[in-house]
Amino acid sequence: MxxxxxxxxxxxxxxxxxRNEVIERFFEEGGISLLSVSTNIDEFYLNKELCEKYSGIYTSLGWHPHDAKIFGKNEEDFLKNVAEKRLITAIGEIGLDFYYDNSPREEQIRAFEIQLKIAKxxxxxxxxxxxxADKETASILKKHKGIKxxxxxxxxxxxxxNTAVQLDFYISFSGIITFPKAEELRQLVKKTPIDRVFFETDSPYLSPVPYRGKRNEPLRVKYTIEKAAEIKGMNVENLSNIANQNFFNLFGKNSF
Ligand SMILES: [Zn+2]
Structure with a gap:
């Protein structure tokens, strides 16, 4: 698969x-691409090296809502520069996190909107x-239409x-769908149109069952895809191939 x-x-x-062993294991076991997210400038440079070393690795850059309070002019200019030079495939992760509130909400909204404008x-x-922050995120995404x-x-x-599907966004499921308590989420896996579905690990976080609590790694996306195939009553390879196609539809074929 x-x-x-x-x-x-x-x-x-x-x-x-x-790091290299983790990446090599992923590609040896059937992994064809991964997107390693950069949440700051140092991470961007490290991910850029990985992109140069391995074909099939993509990177993005964006200031997480936790770090909105440190997203200033310097960060904004850096992001514009790498976006213009096409050194990144996407902008993110960006958004709102009103659960932790690590940055003041108005700062989160400010950083989110600036980065959406750069994406556009x-x-x-x-x-x-x-x-x-579902309501607030939905209204900001509606305001900045035309962004994929x-x-x-x-x-x-x-x-x-429903809002995300209406706005033509893709929906990415992590190892959380394998957790016993995630029944409501599994219902949404079932409802997700197959041409909208993505899978991810969010490594090093969120290891799926049977590795729950351990450091996660990209290879384990397999367990999440298997679970989703079971929920949707689909052949797992078939579902994985469709998700791969969705990934390339959004991010393009050439990683770097
Ligand atoms: Zn993440």
């Missing part, structure tokens, strides 16, 4: 000891993070799900 991890964080410290200007897709993207690690409710 050929599969893609559409969202992981390989530049994080938890991969410092075995340079015609790049966006990777959206939203937690406990994916809702990463989807855990929202049905209202936001």
């Amino acid at each position: 050929e599969f893609i991890d559409s969202h992981c964080h390989l530049a994080m410290d938890s991969f410092n000891d075995d 200007k340079f015609n790049l897709p966006v990777i959206i993070h939203t937690r406990d 993207g994916v809702i990463h690690c989807f855990t929202s409710g049905e209202d936001f799900f």
Whole structure:
């Protein structure tokens, strides 16, 4: 089976000891592409090296809502520059997180909207993070129409799900769909049109069953795809191939 991890964080410290082994394992076992998200300038440079070293690796850059308070002019200019030079495939993850509130809400909204405008200007897709802010995220996305993207690690409710599908966004499911308590989310997996579905690990976080609690890695996206295939009553390879096609439809075929 050929599969893609559409969202992981390989530049994080938890991969410092075995980053190359993790990547090589992924490609040896059937992985064909992965997107390693950069949440700051240092991570961008590390991911850029990975993109140069391995074909099939993509990177994005965006200031997470947690870091909205440090998203200033310097960061904005850097993002515009790499967007213009096409050194990134997408802008993200960006959005709102009213669960942790690590940055003041008005700062989160400010950083989110500036980055959406950059995405629009340079015609790049966006990777959206939203937690406990469905209404606000939906209204901002509606305001900035004409931007393509994916809702990463989807855990929202049905209202936001419907809005995202209406706005032609892709819906990305993580290992959370394998967790025993995630019955409501599994109902939304069932409802997701197959031409909208994405899969991700969000490594090093959110390891699926049977690895729950351990450091996650891109290879384990397989367990999430298997679970989704079971929920949707589909052949797993078939579903994975469709998700791969969705990934290329949004991000393009050439990673770097
Ligand atoms: Zn992430």
